[in-house]
Amino acid sequence: MRINGSTVLVGVIGNPVKHSLSPAILNAAFREAEMNWVYTAFETREEKLADAIEGIRALGIAGLSVTMPHKAKVFPLMDEISDSAQMLGVVNCIVNDGKKLKGYNTDGDGFLDAVAHDSGLNMVGKKVLIIGSGGSARSIIYSLSKAGVGEIAVINRTKKKALDAIELAGPVARYVEEDKISEVAAEADLVVNATPIGMSDAGTTTKFPIEPNLFSEGQLAVDLIYHPLSTPWMEALKNRKVEVYGGLSMLIFQAAKAFKLWTGQEAPVDAMRKAALYEIKKITQ
Ligand SMILES: NC(=O)c1ccc[n+]([C@@H]2O[C@H](COP(=O)([O-])OP(=O)(O)OC[C@H]3O[C@@H](n4cnc5c(N)ncnc54)[C@H](OP(=O)(O)O)[C@@H]3O)[C@@H](O)[C@H]2O)c1
Structure with missing residues (x-):
């Protein structure tokens, strides 16, 4: 679409934000849907956040994705939540x-859509093991609890x-003590790595978020990391015939939720995935 006087503007606000894949993913969606919308990145310092949010109202910007470090700070600036x-x-x-x-959180439900898309797993009554308790783990734990899972077991460094x-x-949901980890891992229908261990530039010293040899064929695993597309943990699990997926689908499906909230239309997820893969491969080269 050509940008003209009717183009609708959306974007992502964060700091830093230039590395974000969201502009590539959402602009691919608008192109595919033949919508006259444009998505860009607004790198915004914390002391300018309130002004930036007022700017949305003044300029008629249709919506924003919010990333670090502003996710909690924008909360009191919303009219509805x-x-x-x-x-x-x-x-x-x-x-x-x-x-x-109105402020939303699309991460957890994006995760549920991603698992349904990738594996077809019906969450009802399932046992899920989550490693990590940061922002992404919290949103997933909350959405899993609404999806009717049987058990959410959580392990975390802190x-x-x-x-x-x-x-x-x-x-x-329950916390898993050290001496129960192997038992809980063996029984999990789904295990989720919600830590940065295995990320290209995380600088973590451990190789695996949890020992791969605790899992076996027939179990399902998701690593939320999408860069690299496959982590050392995912590779080790594949060797044990565990069905394993990376974080790319969650990235796509939480963006698809934003697309739907802004436009009212279903998002063209295949075009979004293709654009994300293209960008990730470019970074990796
Ligand atoms: N695919 C997607 O769409 C998507 C979306 C969001 C996040 N992610 C990915 O998910 C991962 C977590 O993101 P987040 O936003 O939840 O991060 P976060 O809020 O910073 O939480 C990080 C979690 O990892 C744990 N952790 C960090 N370093 C560790 C280490 N060396 N050893 C053991 N545990 C460690 C932290 O434990 P403590 O509590 O002890 O600090 C915490 O529980 C990142 O890799 C991120 O890229 C993917």
Whole structure:
């Protein structure tokens, strides 16, 4: 589409944000859907955040994705908040309907859509093991609790953060003590790495978020990392015939949720995935 006087503007706000894959992914979606919309990146310092959010209203920007370090800071600047953003205290998507700004959190539901797309797993009654208790783990734990899973077991380097995270889910979630890890891992239908261990530039010293030899054929694993597309943990699990997926689908499906919130239309996820893969391969070269 040609940019003209009717072009609708959306974007991502964060700092730093120039590395974000979202402009490539969302602009591919608008092209595919033949919509006269453009998505760009707004690198915004924290002290300018409130001004930037007022700017959305003044300029009629239709919506924003929100990334680090602003996800919690934009919360009090919204007129309305969705249930999941309210529970998590974190907004990653803003919709401007022309009168008010509403804050959403699309990460956890994007994860559920990604798992359904990649593996077809029906979450109801399933046992899920989560490694990590940061922002992504918290949103996934909350969405899993709404999806009717049987159990959410959580492991984290800092126990206190895990205990905080499981409160989002109520009695279905529990913290796993060190001596119970192998038992819980062996019984998990789905295991999720929500730590940066295995990320290209994470600088972590350990190789695996959890020992791969605790898992076996027939189990399902998701590593939220999407760069690299396959991590050492994923490779080790593949060798054990575990069905394993990377974080690319979650990235796509949470962006698809934002697309739907802004435009009211279903997102063209295949075109979005193709654009993301192209960008990741360019970074890797
Ligand atoms: N695919 C997607 O769309 C998507 C979306 C969001 C995030 N992610 C990925 O998910 C991962 C986590 O992101 P996040 O936003 O949740 O990060 P975060 O809020 O910083 O949380 C990081 C988590 O990893 C743990 N951790 C960090 N370094 C560790 C280490 N060396 N050993 C053991 N545990 C360690 C932290 O433990 P402590 O509590 O002890 O600090 C914490 O639980 C990242 O790789 C990120 O790229 C992917």
